[in-house]
Amino acid sequence: MTTAPGSLPGSPPPPAADHHGQRVLILGASLLQVPMIRRARDLGMRPVVVDMDPAAPGVCLAEEFHAVSTNDIDTVLDVARAHDIHGVATVGTDMPVRTIAAVAQALGLPGVSPTTALTCTDKAVMAQAFADASLPHPAFRTVSGMAELEEAVAQIGLPCILKPLDSSGSRGVIQVSSADQLPTALDYTRRVTRDVSPSGQVLVEELLTGPEISCEVLCIAGTAHVVALTDKATTGAPHFIETGHTQPAVLDAPTTAAVTSLVQDTVEATGITDGPAHIEMILTSTGPRLVELGARMAGDFVASHLVPLTTGVDFIGLVLRQACGEPIDPPMPRPQGGAVRFLDAPQGTLVSFRGLTQAHGLPGVREVLPLARAGQRIGGLHSSTDRVGVVIAQGKDHDDAARICEAARNLITVEVQP
Incomplete structure (x- = not known):
């Protein structure tokens, strides 16, 4: 069983607001962008959506859709001008960040600068920016x-x-x-x-060793507000593919203070003054050290699905409103527990999923989403795109949410024909 993409059953929808038909350009129409498209409509905005895939799940939710690559800056800028947009945003992917910067600069809209966009999407430039600012980094x-x-x-x-x-x-x-x-x-x-x-x-x-976390951040006038801290699980060596996320991260007070301070230093070093940031760190024996960051909201269903469950913060709504030039107040998180766990499969041809209904029926499970379809060739786990499904759960705290999510994942069998 699945819920409608982007919906969170059991949670009342955030209140709608009248934004006078503002046209917001949303880059991407995948499952990760669906909640942003939905929230834009809830707020009274008119989502203009671009994605190279005309069959992407968010296409049917757009007021206007254009089959354009989010990396095609010139064509996306033509779309933005044609619709006289009021803001531009995305969630969950680095690919469009340079496009957002170019559109924002050309049309005088809120957004990161092209220099910041390059810093946050080219890992060599990013590492040099960390080094120039004397930030702890490999x-x-x-x-x-x-x-x-x-x-x-x-x-x-x-x-x-x-x-x-x-x-x-x-x-x-x-x-x-x-x-x-x-x-x-x-x-x-x-x-x-x-x-x-x-x-x-x-x-x-x-190679840095230690627990890995990510920081989900909203910057307002140069101040970084930490919306949530996320414990990350990966496959480990050799490819370090993320297998799950749990909020809130379990940190002691000194570590939390060190992480929060490093978040502020990082956004200052990379030039992010307004808008979202997603910052990844390793908690080494000598303290938190940076891995990398994105000048955008997290992917992997963290910003789009997990953060609203665990904080009560309308993260996507705040980002949309800020992108359209509206003053916003700092977020006020109210931490609960939430978890995301991914499904993988051995190499072969995907036949079916078994146990989806049972998994979705567990108390606390919010979503069960297949990310692959029957007949699709599965090549093993080499990157995040090789994961075949996701389970999202809510609990009273970190451990409760993890337990529920893992119990649901364990009820699902992915049938693959070798």
Whole structure:
């Protein structure tokens, strides 16, 4: 069983407001953007939506839809001008952030600057910004080939991490633990890098160890307001694909203070003064250290689904209103427990899901969403796009929500034909 994408059963809808038919350009129409499109309509806005996929689930909710890539800055700008939009926004993906910046600058709308957008979407520029601001961050080098990679590893040490400069969802990320793995790892990362970067450059980073968290943030006039802190679970080495999220993160008071301070320093270093930010950190033995950030709301159903459940904050509504130039008050979270857990499957052809109805029937389960369809080829878990389903649950606290979500996930069987 599934609920309507973006709905949260059992939670009353936030009150609607009259925004006088403001036209807001929303970049993306996937499941992650559906709640933003719905919320725009709830607020009395008129969502103009662009996505390269005319069959995306948010298309039917748009007042106006254009089958345009969110990365096609010139065409998206033409759409924005044609509709005389009042604001531009997205949720859950880095891909459109440079487009948002370009549209905002060209039309005089609220939004990050093109410089900030580049800093937050090019991992080498981002790492350098962290270093320039003396923020705690892994040692790094940018390399173009095997000789440079060997030099970088000699300085950084093993194990280390290789990443594409311009990608997300763990695509192309791999841990290298020994020198003989370097050629294969470089080829693995560069297969993604070549898709997005003609230079073929790769980021090499020191491996950080410790629990991973993310910080869901709303910046207002230069002040970073932490809406939620999220415990993250991953597959670990070699690809570190996220398998679940739980809120609120379980942190002691000194760690919370250190994280909050680092959040403020990070948005200042990257130039985010207004709008959302999603900041990832590792809690090392020497304190929190940055992994990376996005100048946008989190993906993985965290900002769109989990944050409203666990905080009571209309995060998406605040971002939309801010994008349209409306003054907003700082969010006032009221923490509860919430969890997201993903389904994966072995390699083969997806036949069916069993147990969806039983999983959805557990008290506290809010959504059960397949992310793949029967007949689809499953190639194993190499990036976030390889996950085949998601369960979202609410509980009285962190542990309760995790228990409910994992119990629901364990009721589901993904049938795959080898």
